[in-house]
Amino acid sequence: ITVHVQNPDGTLTSLEAPVDMGLSLMEYLKACEYDILATCGGMALCATCCVDVLEGEEKLKEMTDDEYAMLDTLPDLLPNSRLACQLQLSHDMDGLVVKLHGVE
Numbered sequence: 001i002t003v004h005v006q007n008p009d010g011t012l013t014s015l016e017a018p019v020d021m022g023l024s025l026m027e028y029l030k031a032c033e034y035d036i037l038a039t040c041g042g043m044a045l046c047a048t049c050c051v052d053v054l055e056g057e058e059k060l061k062e063m064t065d066d067e068y069a070m071l072d073t074l075p076d077l078l079p080n081s082r083l084a085c086q087l088q089l090s091h092d093m094d095g096l097v098v099k100l101h102g103v104e
C-alpha cells in the first residue's frame, strides 16, 4: 500500500508500506527513520507516536478506549489525531495521508 507522509514544508513523501509483515504504522515509520520516540514500544502508553490523519481517516479502524484515553492526555490533540502504534498496516489504509503530530 502507499502511505503518504506530509513533510514540514508541505510536500508529501510517498512510501510503499508492506501489509504482510504485521507492522503497525508506528513501526513502519520508525523503520523509515522518521523521528518517532515510541517510548512505550507500541502499548498505547506514551503518545509519542501520535500522527494527524490528513486524508483517509474513514479507512481506519475505530480507536479503542485505551487509544482514546492516551490521546486525551495530549494538550494539542486534534480531532484527526491517532496513535500510529495502534494502526496495523492493512490494505484498507492504501492512500492514507498522515503528518507526524506536533511537527510543523
Ligand code: FES
Binding pocket: 026, 038, 039, 040, 041, 042, 043, 044, 045, 046, 047, 048, 049, 050, 070, 083, 084, 085, 086
Ligand atoms: Fe507509545 Fe504508540 S508507541 S503510544
